[in-house]
Amino acid sequence: MSRDRRAARRQATRDEIVAAAWELVREQGLAGLALRDLGDRVGMKAQSLYSYFASKSEIYDAMFREGYLAFAAHNDDLVALADRVDADTATILRRTAHRFFEFCTSDPVRYQLLFQRTIPEFTPSPESYAVAVQAYEQMSELLAGIGVRDQATLDLWSAVLTGLTDQQISNDPGGARWSRLVDRAVDMLITESHTAATTDNESEKA
């Protein structure tokens, strides 16, 4: 049917626009995305973009969705690895941490869009948000399968890992100053998870 072909063509153009948006955003920063530049890049007037997206925010939304789909895909083979019986827990956790770290630092702008709240004019649509939630669930199921189950411990893990990536991105972009510390951090977390009964801040009781 020609209906299908038209829809496919339309989707291809949308994809092309989103790809160009990623390029621009890597050059000029996430907030610096301008529809005029975007139109130039794909060879059409900025106004024509409105034939494909109802607003600038919808373009961010498509990028957000695409980013989380990439995140989920990136984690798929991690899950496969975790399901193998012969790999020990520490190995799996180290690998998982490195993969997460690498996913984040390899594309700082994507990291900013996906994991930080820095574009005030943009809030993900329910549909895109659902994609994000699904990716998180995949991740926490993976960790739960290894033994990281209670919320507090999970929160500690996420804080340490995002802390490392944040520092790497903002203080040593392209370097390895914090990536070198990933294994050390993971081992530290593993040890802690084994010893620590759940404790609240001791200083609060003083």
Place this chain on the structure above:
Amino acid sequence: MSRDRRAARRQATRDEIVAAAWELVREQGLAGLALRDLGDRVGMKAQSLYSYFASKSEIYDAMFREGYLAFAAHNDDLVALADRVDADTATILRRTAHRFFEFCTSDPVRYQLLFQRTIPEFTPSPESYAVAVQAYEQMSELLAGIGVRDQATLDLWSAVLTGLTDQQISNDPGGARWSRLVDRAVDMLITESHTAATTDNESEKA
């Protein structure tokens, strides 16, 4: 001398403008600061602000400087505490971590300006940057006095602490989901610092 009084008056107005800028920025976000709004807030036309600051960036710079002065002041009595012989290391470290955490989370916008790189159009002046450097040196001297000396360990500490504050600010603003984990994180770091000889990523050798 009337020269002095004039200078004092001028400085007072500058301070007033900066204070109003902090207010606005807490309401509308760091990037959302508009000179027209700022003029309204202090009761003058936006154009008149240029009698006090040469550019918008100079206003950010004054805020940056003020923020790091506040940070240094905030840490002064931590240094005093650390100099007392009767306090044990773990106590000092826990207190230091909590103070840092509290300083950051109590004013997210200030945190953004001081510790994240999120305003593209602003780079601190050499003078203001020097204030920041001084505050960092104060902090690392404090940690060095307790035993955290090598750069890698210091980096690990900063990653964990900023990770906790980041998560708290962006995922549970006003709550305590990650602040509850500060002691646990500090104890974990202390234990790790005692046991770990300096090691690089083990998985790199595989």
Place this chain on the structure above:
DNA sequence: GTCTATAATCTGATAGAC
């Protein structure tokens, strides 16, 4: 579906009268 034209707003910054 793409274009031209343009609306409606916002921005930071400057010139010059008072």
Place this chain on the structure above:
DNA sequence: GTCTATCAGATTATAGAC
């Protein structure tokens, strides 16, 4: 030092011809 007037530019978005 404060004002009025204005520049010079950006932004997102809409209307209507083709």
